[in-house]
Amino acid sequence: MTGHVELRGVRKAFNEGRPNRFWAVNGIDLALPAGGVTVLSGPSGSGKTTLLTLIGCLGRPTEGRVHLDGTEISGLPEPFRAALRRQTFGFVFQRFNLVQGLSVFDNVMLPAYPIGTPYRSLRDRALDLLQGFGLGHRVDARIESLSGGEAQRTALARALINDPPVLIADEPTANLDSELSLAFLEIVSGLRREGRTLLLSSHDPLVRDAAVVDRVVELRDGRLVGDQRRSEDSR
């Protein structure tokens, strides 16, 4: 699997051209090798989520460039960026962003629709993922009826339906209790073993200090203020 991400001089401004303009990300240079688990840590408003959206092609940097496996992706035309979101990056949002009114099963299959995967193999893959995350009994349940943990695992299954090499999760434990947070880290560990690149944002010590994490990047006011790499031994 690939997934080497590199950021060069990345800045992102909001409310541009207005008096209340501010830089959510302000000059980040960072290289994230393929494989392993990296946590972007920092207080609220430090730019973690914005940085993840820039890496995951959900938004474009105001300045600077984002590279994936040596290719610049921040300036690509929209259809190419959509293809990257579909097949290279899987995204788990803080509020999960599942489509209300649809079933768990339908939500999980959504990213595969534009590819035109044959229905039978798509269905089997969705069911496998849901079974693997302990949601086999909730396949037909509507999103509105899910608990926080179930909704997160549904979002995870949706992020993995196209088998992306990079998984991005924004504050994955923010809505979970400790037990569910540990269960999530267990899933992360499994995905890491599969060779995926995992990028998490979190200010939860449970995540930051978890044994599965290879690297913690500290952000404050949109700038990089710390970069802690862990060796196999220290974990």
Added chain:
Amino acid sequence: MNDFRGMLERQRYMVDYAVSSMARRKGRNTGLFIVYGAMVFLLASVLFYTSALQHEAGVLLAEAPEIVVQRMVAGRHDLIPTDHAEALRGIRGVREVRGRLWGYHYDPVVRANYTLLVPPEGGIAPGTAVIGPALARARGAGMGDALGLRGHDGNVFSFRIVTVLPQESALASADLLLVAETDFRELFGIPTGRYTDLTLRVPNPREVQTVATKVLEALPDSRVILREEMLRTYDAVFDWRSTLILLPLSGALFAFAILAWERASGLSADERREIGILKAVGWETGDVLRVKLWESGLLSLSAFVFGTTAAYWHVFGLSAPLLAPVMQGWSVLYPDFALTPMVDGSQMLALFFLTVFPYLAATLIPVWRAAVTDPDEVMR
């Protein structure tokens, strides 16, 4: 082959998603469907009815003489003497000249006007009458019954009804009363040698205008009515009446259109968020537009089919009870008839483009605007 199969599968997913999306917004879509369908129904009803009446008028006039000549005295229509007919027979291009006897009779019993006519081919015995279906209905008269009419001198004439005309011919013959020539002259006091007007048969259509000019030269005290002019007048009358219906309705139609436009074009926060989610999980702008196109297309097409089918049934099945009083004209003895189904393809196409396309544009533009935005902005 695999690409083609993938494309088909993709379309299927998009249609599935569009249908499920419509089902999730059931209330809103049902409301839109009703408003939209009602709008198409009204417009299509007027269109169907107008073109069917124009068609009927055309069919009726197809057998009519090419030229009618009427005598005018002091600007008023007057009886025309037989020697006027003789003056016209010599005009080149005229195959036949005939005198016609017809007129109106007010019947105070049913407070309605009848159209009295002497059939040009004769065939009605003195003392008998053939009557139209609406007249028979109004008078409660049938075959063998006697029908009394007060003549110009106050005397009552009694006619024995020998035939009631069939319902199929009702548009032309609803209030018709066919009598013998002698009875007609006696009833109205019209002397022999005078007619209501003259009819001219001109087989070559290109000669009609020239013949008309020659008629006016030969008979300066007459006016000429061409069949083509009558057809044009009918068309104009029915067009005018349909405008008369559409004009007061246009306010309501406009209100409907604004409502449909607003409901269709306004994206709710939920819809914007959903578009953001779809884009975030890898849908392209084109995929989002395709789904919304399916959604709007299914809704507008089904409303269009529903509206036009209901209008067809209303006009040709039920004889347009909502439009008939205005479109047929103002009369006491309304003909009770079924119109020949008549649908003008170009009008249907115009109706389709006027209703379906603005709707598609109204729904797709805001979707497109939301879909071209980066997903993080849509979801923020």
